[in-house]
Amino acid sequence: MRILITGAAGFVGQLLAERLLNEGHRLLLTDVIEPPIPSAAKNRENAKTVKADLYEEAAKVADEDLEAAFIFHGIMSAGSEANFELGYRVNVQSTFRILDELRKACPGVRVIYASSCAIYGRPFREWPSEVTVPTPESSYGCQKIICENLINDYNRRGLINAFSLRFPTISVRPGKPTQAASSFMSGIIREPLQGKDSELPVEDDFQAWLCSPRTLVTNLVHTLTLPADALPPHIRQVNLPGITASVADMLKALEEVGGKDSLKHIKRTKDPSIEEMLNSWGVRYDVSKALSLGYKADESFKQAVEDFADTLK
Structure with a gap:
């Protein structure tokens, strides 16, 4: 085509x-x-x-x-x-x-x-x-x-x-941070796996809908x-299908793939403007239509972390 x-x-x-x-x-x-x-x-x-x-x-x-x-x-x-x-x-x-x-x-x-x-x-x-x-x-x-x-x-x-x-x-997006409010969801994986610091502007119980x-x-x-x-x-x-993961889930996947030392690169900050926007987004969606049309979902967030880690090898 x-x-x-x-x-x-x-x-x-x-x-x-x-x-x-x-x-x-x-x-x-x-x-x-x-x-x-x-x-x-x-x-x-x-x-x-x-x-x-x-x-x-x-x-x-x-x-x-x-x-x-x-x-x-x-x-x-x-x-x-x-x-x-x-x-x-x-x-x-x-x-x-x-x-x-x-x-x-x-x-x-x-x-x-x-x-x-x-x-x-x-x-x-x-x-x-x-x-x-x-x-x-x-x-x-x-x-x-x-x-x-x-x-x-x-x-x-x-x-x-x-x-x-x-x-x-x-997530996990390669490259540099973007202007997306959700950019940190890739940053807290991408940067630590490369030995770099990344800011985390929300609490560990924050949940997101990811692919x-x-x-x-x-x-x-x-x-x-x-x-x-x-x-x-x-x-x-x-x-489109996604999976729900909390920040705690993301950090657990980071530790499992990158080791405990990778967590040292997480720098906790607070950004009320970003947090307000993020808290308006959904955390679970009805994707029955997508599944009926043959669209696929991830099995776990850890797999996405492993996918990104493989690109660094």
Whole structure:
């Protein structure tokens, strides 16, 4: 398939690009910086990169031969809260512009949109499903809902063939800390396993809904195979599977994989602004729809830690 990935310089875009190139797909990778072609990928000649600001230049990457598009670009949760204008420009207006260019250039193209479980807020922290009314408590969650509704309308009208996937928090993320409020959930594993300090802004009983990068990529690729009528034409959202882990669970996994000395790199801090946002997010979700569609869940958080540790060898 000929596939577009926006936000392709990000870690999810890079992991997915490597997987798709290894499977023989042809890719168009775009971001506001020149996105790299994953160095470990096979068939690297099948990838083309385009530097583009989708707010201004969406037409540059809306090729008529595209068969699918993964929409990953965005400003993360804490970043969207800190900069209201930029969050809406990137997360909403740029998304509208690329969708509009895609529906004109390649009608019916499969669009896989990276939404988030941040669309839910209090009082729905336990077992919300796709029929639960979204109550986001952040600009980021509001922006995702706006785009989900836009995508539902485009799909209903037959302009695109779309799926909006509500991601759990992805951990363990490689690379550097991000502007996500959940960034510490990777940091308290990633940095200590490399002998570096990491700040922990919440208590050990804090719980989160998590998915490993490996399982996420498997589920993203699976979405390419779903029939267009797998969901109603006007309801294209799916809560992706995850697992619930407390900070205590995360630190236990860190100790089991990295040894007791790794815990010395955890520096406990308090950040009330981050904590308030995190406490509005759900901790357990109804993912029966996703499981019925063939999406997979992680077996344990420890496996995600082991996956990351393997990349350091």
